[in-house]
Amino acid sequence: MAKAIMKMPEDFLINVSKLESKTDEILPRVLESGAEVVEAKVRTNLSAIVGANTKVDSRSTGELERALGISQARQDKDGNWNIKVGFDEPRSDGDSNAKIANILEYGRHGQAPKPFLKPAKSQSRKSCIDAMKAKLESEVEGI
Helix, strand or coil, X not given: CCCCCCCCCHHHHHXXXXXXXXXXXXXXXXXXXXXXXXHHHHHHHHHHHCCCCCCCCCCCCCHHHHHEEECCCXXXXXXXXXXXXXXXXXXXXXXXXXXXXXXXXXXXXXXXXXXCHHHHHHHHHHHHHHHHHHHHHHHXXXX
């Protein structure tokens, strides 16, 4: 039976051991850097579609755009880290921002869909991953 031994560089092993104790500090910052990229794309897409191509004058108050934001990074019961890009609730008129966003995204009877979330997800995927990789590398180098 063949046997192989691999020796890792000492500086790499030291960084990995330091990373283990600081994971809870580093991962939220990495997720936030990626979420900022996605939020910017969602905001751009939303601004482009609100009030565009309507049969009647737009009644937009800008409240949906102002409600867009990023949640805090949190760890779930399975140990996975999550961060969300979405809308604060409730609106000043008592309606739900999620409902308004859903109507814009998928449309309703008499109102054509104007997707802004799904395109933002696909358009920002690569840049989000790149931003998180860069942030992780800078955090690891700073250890």
